[in-house]
Amino acid sequence: MQWLRDMWTREGPGIPKDAPKRTGLALFAEILVREWWEMIKLNILFILAGLFVVTLPAALAAMARVSVALVEDRNTYLLRDFTEAFLRYFWRATAWGLALSGSLAIGLYAIVTYAAGARDNLLLSAPLTIALVATAFIAVLACHLFILMVMRDLPALRLLRLAALASVIRPLPALAALAFAASLWLAHILFYPVSVFMPATFNFSLGMFAVAFGVHRAAVMVLDLPNATQPHREPHARDAS
Numbered sequence: 001m002q003w004l005r006d007m008w009t010r011e012g013p014g015i016p017k018d019a020p021k022r023t024g025l026a027l028f029a030e031i032l033v034r035e036w037w038e039m040i041k042l043n044i045l046f047i048l049a050g051l052f053v054v055t056l057p058a059a060l061a062a063m064a065r066v067s068v069a070l071v072e073d074r075n076t077y078l079l080r081d082f083t084e085a086f087l088r089y090f091w092r093a094t095a096w097g098l099a100l101s102g103s104l105a106i107g108l109y110a111i112v113t114y115a116a117g118a119r120d121n122l123l124l125s126a127p128l129t130i131a132l133v134a135t136a137f138i139a140v141l142a143c144h145l146f147i148l149m150v151m152r153d154l155p156a157l158r159l160l161r162l163a164a165l166a167s168v169i170r171p172l173p174a175l176a177a178l179a180f181a182a183s184l185w186l187a188h189i190l191f192y193p194v195s196v197f198m199p200a201t202f203n204f205s206l207g208m209f210a211v212a213f214g215v216h217r218a219a220v221m222v223l224d225l226p227n228a229t230q231p232h233r234e235p236h237a238r239d240a241s
Contacts, residue, residue, distance in 0.1 A: 028213055032206075035070050038078060042066055043205035045082050057097025061089035063205060065150040067212035085150065092149060092156075100142045107135030140167045140174040143211050147219050162222045170218035177214030181207030 022030050032039075042063060049059035065085035069076045114128035145163035148154070154162065167174065184207055188198045 028210075031070055031073075031213075032209075036202075038070070038076065039205040039209060040201050041078055042082070043200070043202050045078070046204045046208075047200065049082075049086055054094070055086075055090075057093040058086050058090040060097070060208070061093035061146060061150055062086040063208045064146050064212060065089070067205070067209045068147060068150055068216065070209060071212050071216050089150065093146070096145060096149070100138065100145070103138050104135065104142070107131060107138055111135060136175065137167060137171070139178060140171050143174045143177065144215050144219060147212055147215050148223070151219055152223055166215065166218040166222045169221065170215070173214035173218065174211070177207075177210040180210045 046059050046063045049062065050056040062082045062085035066076060066078065066081055069081065110131040111128065114124050114131055118124040118128050141163050144166040145159060148159055148163055148166070184198065184203045188195045188203060
């Protein structure tokens with residue numbers, strides 16, 4: 001059974017040292033072609049880890065950690081890296097997952113409520129617009145927060161502040177990644193039952209990889225800011241002389 005163990009524990013494929021550096025969608029496609037089998041295995045791991053529902057945030061964090069490694073072209077040992085990340089970020093991911101899920105639920109409820117009322121009262125169009133923008137921002141914030149969380153250990157408030165800053169600086173790539181992830185599920189619905197195996201093979205992992213790829217640049221930008229990851233310290237008072 002050595003081959004079965006190696007399938008989950010061996011190092012992922014790399015790229016030649018003299019290969020030309022790609023960017024944008026070309027880089028996305030290159031990584032996807034190179035790591036497609038790892039993504040299928042990652043998708044299976046995520047489904048197994050999230051079976052108990054309460055473990056979904058931790059499973060998302062573990063999948064995000066592996067996805068960031070794929071984006072950064074770092075060596076990955078899938079089962080080991082996923083398990084370590086799952087255990088390491090379990091409580092933090094669960095807390096943030098509950099907070100963000102609650103915020104998104106409130107935003108969606110507000111959208112549905114105001115949309116129903118706006119049919120008869122145009123004045124409700126203003127709060128409907130605000131609810132739409134706020135909910136979209138929370139979704140973008142969630143993407144940046146989870147990626148930043150697995151990239152660097154930060155206190156909760158600093159993590160939230162950097163995630164908000166990244167969401168303001170570069171919201172469009174995150175929105176595009178979310179739209180791509182949504183399109184995977186739309187394709188699953190439209191082409192069912194032909195697409196019955198999409199969720200089991202790549203929908204989750206490919207969606208998370210798209211998110212990691214989309215927000216990675218903004219995450220690196222805010223982490224590189226002066227004092228972004230250092231605790232704030234008050235200057236020492238000068239000794240009276």
